[in-house]
Amino acid sequence: MPTSDGQLTPADRTVLTHVLDQIIPPDGDFPGAGGLGLAERVERSSQRSARLRSALLSVLDALSLDISSRAEGGYAALEAERQISALTTVESSLPEQFAGFIELVYETYYTDDRVYKRIGWAGRPPQPEGFDLDPWDPAILENTRKRAPFWRQPA
């Protein structure tokens, strides 16, 4: 459970790693978000905005207060299916915070170089290279040009 001044404890970081693997699970031999070691970056990225930080803390807080998981040694010790259902409960009880948490996780995962490579994204800045497109060809307008004007002329 995050401390009263909003810091993550080592136990929170372990929970976060498990949560990340449920949110973005492994894909074949490619590790999930937790297995990629993104917990630390998620925590760091949450500093970007008070909204995202509060989303992270609320979700971890809610998971640590989940009574059934506490009885079984905490979230990290649960079977995968129970981990997922605990997250689904948080999603329905704290929809706004959970959406912010998803935003934070996706922002982190989809800016990781290993993920870029996996999905075929160059990961370079848009400029100065840009992209090539086939040049404009006016022949494509042949059909529309045949149409009579249809805008309304006010009297």
Added chain:
Amino acid sequence: MTEASTPEHVPAPQTEIQGQTLVAAEGQSVPDVADVLIVGAGASGAAVAWRLAQAGFSVVCLEQGRWINPSLYPTNERNWEILGRHDWNWDPNRRRNPEDYPVNDSESAITPLMFAAVGGSTIHWTAHAPRFHPSDFRVKSLDDVADDWPFTYDDLEPYYDLNDLMMGCSGINGDPAVPPRSPRPMPPLPLGEDGKRMAGAFDRLGWHWWPSDNYVNSTPYLGRDACNYCGPVGFGCTRKAKSSTDVTYWPEAIRLGAVVKTHARVSEITVGSDGRATGANYLDREGTVHHQAARSVVVAGNGVGTPRTLLMSKSDAHPDGLLNSSGLVGKNLMFHPYSITTGLIPDLSETWKGPMGNILMCQEFYETDLARDFVRGYAFQFNRGSGPVNTSLGGAHEPVKWGAGHHEDFAERFGHVVTMAGIGEDLPELHNTVTLDDKLTDSNGLPAPKVTYTLSENSRRLMSHSVRSATRALEEAGATRIMANPLLRSGGWHLMGTARMGEDPERSVVNQWCQAHDADNIFVVDGSVFVTAGAVNPTPTLQAIALRAADYIAHEREDLKG
């Protein structure tokens, strides 16, 4: 009317004085009493500054934002998607820069979007540059709704042409949906594979389409580079291929003697005992109050910033806020409601290549058709796919699902997204308003605007129709999955109607020359003056109106020159 001319350079900020930065030509001083004081350095303020500086008026513009060096935009950065979602977010409430004012949008179905800087919201805009139709200026006569404008399309046409030259328009003549017009200075931008796919679908359906008019260079133009199709044009263009007024009108205006004071937030337009403007009080970055005296004031703060500034300017002569004897300042707020329908087309790939919006336009459903269950109409614009972060977060739709199926859902979307944005004509309604919030304030403690807006039944029907049509077109184009959002909340790009024009002082705030009924030396030149909204992006129209008003001042108001 005058000719467009070549901007020679983008001036760097010149002088720092006590928390303010002056952007001015070398050796140019600030007049003690300006002939014309402009509030806001965005799309409309820039056009007026250029035209009046050219006509020999001394022009001082007060802008709450800063001057931005284009090389600082996110598109030069690897993490541009993150910067675009946070520091450069379109929503001032998300961005939270000290130079922005926050907006209370808790009672609005649509969130207003804007930017504060020299260039205003054109720093962020995607530069789609269609014109209104002739029928848009005559909705009362034609369809018995709202009001006619006090001038016609023909009256505005020469100013549209001039603005196209100054901003630089890429496009092509011959569109049967709009009147014939003078040629654009550049050919259209390429359509890309996604654009060509949609064009084919429209041809098969027998629906209209035409390549979009863009204020994005398809060839080098007036000293600015051609677009290299990098994509996220909406976060600022490092090459200056997208026309924002800091790289078009302002360099010219400044060369001609206009001065911009940045970090200068107007708290009040001051008036004399006769109720006429005497200048403005403004706060600098340190919060110190200054006064700039002027013979006339042009308000160009946009459809939210302008009513806010007028409502903050209460005086004995204007007890309900400046220019508000009609009670219409801040009333009749119009957005363009947007529906977003996205198709996933498996055999298209890398749909992130090319400017993020404005590929082509479909105006099949623009004009009123009595067979439909709504009046007026809508147009379609097209948006492209985006990078991995924005794709995963869904844009206008649900994010990619978490847990099992995540990777399949992502793969189905990434690079295969084609989006049809239905832009609808909103009609003016008195209960849609901009007022001053009684709690929320900006970084100087000035009241923030509160926006109250509900979607009308007509607009709701029009949006539903647009989703049905978009679904049909996307399916025809080969989409295997469709996601639809009938009203995009975060789509308040276009801010209109809050200080409307007209000939009757009891039913309007300014006359057809944008001159206030209540004070003959105050002008409002931005989207606030729109009588109705049309169903296309408003900026070429509001800039043409601003140029027309400036021409009126230049020719008819020599008395304002010191």
